Amino acid sequence: MALTHTQQQFMLTRLNAVWPHPRHCPACRREEWVVGSVCEVKDFQPAGNTARTSVTPLIQVSCAMCGATLLFNAIAVGLVDATTGDYVVA
Numbered sequence: 001m002a003l004t005h006t007q008q009q010f011m012l013t014r015l016n017a018v019w020p021h022p023r024h025c026p027a028c029r030r031e032e033w034v035v036g037s038v039c040e041v042k043d044f045q046p047a048g049n050t051a052r053t054s055v056t057p058l059i060q061v062s063c064a065m066c067g068a069t070l071l072f073n074a075i076a077v078g079l080v081d082a083t084t085g086d087y088v089v090a
């Protein structure tokens with residue numbers, strides 16, 4: 001899901017707080033990143049297991065030059081509330 005402008009600004013502020021410089025891309029060594037959308041990963045469940053699985057929301061941050069992508073846990077950086085599963089800012 002795409003972030004609103006307010007959510008993108010919130011993420012930039014949070015990334016500046018938790019991700020120190022230099023922020024070189026591991027592929028091309030440039031230092032220009034773009035905050036993308038939120039995606040999610042589910043815990044693996046073997047075939048036939050119908051138990052509910054845990055879902056982790058992840059924020060995509062991609063290199064503006066080569067597209068290499070880092071994933072940040074949206075709960076850990078404070079964008080998504082762990083209890084409600086909703087965005088902290090609209």
Ligand SMILES: [Zn+2]
Pocket residue numbers: 025026027028029030063064065066067068
């Ligand atoms: Zn790159």
